[in-house]
Amino acid sequence: MFKVKTYNKISEKGLSRFNGGDYQVGADLEAPEAYILRSHKLHAEAIPESLLAVARAGAGVNNLPVEDYTAKGIVAFNTPGANANAVKELVLAGMLLASRDIIGGRDFANAQTQITDAADMGKLMEAEKKRFAGNELTGKTLGIVGLGAIGSMVADMALAMGMKVAGFDPALSVEAAWRLPALVERKENLQGLLACSDYVTIHVPAIEPTKNMFNSDSLAAAKDGLVLLNFAREAIVDTSAVLAALESGKLRKYVCDFPEPAVINRSDVIALPHIGASTAEAEENCAMMAANQLRDFLEHGNIVNSVNFPVTTMGPVEGYRLTFSNQNVSGVLGNVLSIFKELDVNVIDMVNKSRGDLAYSIIDLAEMPTAEVIAAVQAVEHVIRVRVVAAK
Ligand SMILES: NC(=O)C1=CN([C@@H]2O[C@H](COP(=O)(O)OP(=O)(O)OC[C@H]3O[C@@H](n4cnc5c(N)ncnc54)[C@H](O)[C@@H]3O)[C@@H](O)[C@H]2O)C=CC1
Numbered sequence: 001m002f003k004v005k006t007y008n009k010i011s012e013k014g015l016s017r018f019n020g021g022d023y024q025v026g027a028d029l030e031a032p033e034a035y036i037l038r039s040h041k042l043h044a045e046a047i048p049e050s051l052l053a054v055a056r057a058g059a060g061v062n063n064l065p066v067e068d069y070t071a072k073g074i075v076a077f078n079t080p081g082a083n084a085n086a087v088k089e090l091v092l093a094g095m096l097l098a099s100r101d102i103i104g105g106r107d108f109a110n111a112q113t114q115i116t117d118a119a120d121m122g123k124l125m126e127a128e129k130k131r132f133a134g135n136e137l138t139g140k141t142l143g144i145v146g147l148g149a150i151g152s153m154v155a156d157m158a159l160a161m162g163m164k165v166a167g168f169d170p171a172l173s174v175e176a177a178w179r180l181p182a183l184v185e186r187k188e189n190l191q192g193l194l195a196c197s198d199y200v201t202i203h204v205p206a207i208e209p210t211k212n213m214f215n216s217d218s219l220a221a222a223k224d225g226l227v228l229l230n231f232a233r234e235a236i237v238d239t240s241a242v243l244a245a246l247e248s249g250k251l252r253k254y255v256c257d258f259p260e261p262a263v264i265n266r267s268d269v270i271a272l273p274h275i276g277a278s279t280a281e282a283e284e285n286c287a288m289m290a291a292n293q294l295r296d297f298l299e300h301g302n303i304v305n306s307v308n309f310p311v312t313t314m315g316p317v318e319g320y321r322l323t324f325s326n327q328n329v330s331g332v333l334g335n336v337l338s339i340f341k342e343l344d345v346n347v348i349d350m351v352n353k354s355r356g357d358l359a360y361s362i363i364d365l366a367e368m369p370t371a372e373v374i375a376a377v378q379a380v381e382h383v384i385r386v387r388v389v390a391a392k
């Protein structure tokens with residue numbers, strides 16, 4: 001029996017993936033083997049000894065203490081791309097709301113409750129509509145910072161809208177580069193991107209190098225009248241620099257999914273309550289992917305889409321499987337295999353992968369390893385965590 005503790009509202013379609021397995025799933029479980037969550041912040045919470053894995057149903061993992069998990073051999077998963085389309089669609093809505101005075105026009109129309117005659121209403125609307133005029137997206141340049149799952153979809157969408165697209169991503173993976181439309185103009189630095197763009201949208205993770213990357217220095221390079229969209233994280237943008245840029249006219253509008261008190265109720269800010277991924281489709285996709293990844297790990301020891309462990313898979317366990325994580329130094333695997341030789345343990349198949357300072361191995365064995373074997377592997381220097389899984 002595995003206990004999976006939930007935080008936040010997780011889609012039932014995702015949670016139903018635990019049906020048909022030996023699982024207890026709920027918000028109030030003691031000694032859980034796994035967590036599944038969305039944006040709940042876990043930095044301040046004690047890590048139970050029982051915890052083996054944490055699945056973030058979403059992309060950003062800045063709400064998880066990933067380094068602490070790594071030190072304890074706890075696998076942290078996310079769900080790359082599963083909510084990218086939802087964010088892409090809201091970026092389009094954000095660009096349109098910033099370009100056409102849809103909100104002002106709607107508020108104006110709704111305020112005319114004193115008019116009862118349709119002809120009078122029509123006359124007033126026609127007379128006042130010039131107050132709510134805007135500009136089109138076609139022909140304008142969209143700068144995209146971060147060309148991963150969301151950034152690449154936004155690029156496709158913007159090109160389809162007839163926009164020119166420039167991109168900046170110094171950490172672009174080869175896989176992400178293949179996904180990018182050829183028409184995206186590559187910029188070597190953020191300033192270059194800001195200088196050529198009418199709209200800039202941010203799609204980078206909140207990590208040390210991206211903290212406050214939109215500050216008074218970088219914003220100074222922007223074209224006057226830029227529309228800045230932040231559907232990534234609050235920490236990436238220095239809000240006081242954004243407010244100063246709005247006052248000076250450097251920024252025309254700020255669209256953000258992570259409002260701070262200082263940006264509320266300004267006509268030049270469109271503030272949303274972190275709803276970039278809040279669609280039924282994205283919530284289901286993320287929850288299903290997170291649940292599938294947890295099951296594959298808990299039941300078979302396989303790891304895909306982890307943010308701290310290497311991709312390591314050997315298919316479903318058919319007999320007996322021992323897995324262990326270790327600090328990535330030489331000799332650990334050799335020492336484990338020596339123990340197997342000494343204690344007469346027959347290895348059927350194995351895989352060993354590393355990622356940075358961490359390594360992970362899956363070893364299929366001919367027989368169930370004894371308590372003595374498991375304790376001996378756990379005692380090998382640099383081994384972090386040992387698990388045994390067996391076929392049902
Ligand atoms: N508003 C919302 O509800 C949502 C927000 N997000 C946020 O958006 C972020 C991006 O999501 P995805 O596109 O799915 O992630 P992703 O991992 O597919 O793409 C991130 C991209 O940022 C690039 N990058 C990293 N450091 C950079 C830097 N210093 N400068 C420029 N590019 C850099 C990476 O190379 C990568 O291509 C997430 O980390 C999360 O914080 C994601 C989903 C929903």
Ligand SMILES: O=C(O)CCC(=O)C(=O)O
Nearest residue numbers: 038039058059060277278
């Ligand atoms: O679960 C959510 O709504 C948050 C989505 C998000 O911010 C992410 O995936 O990084």
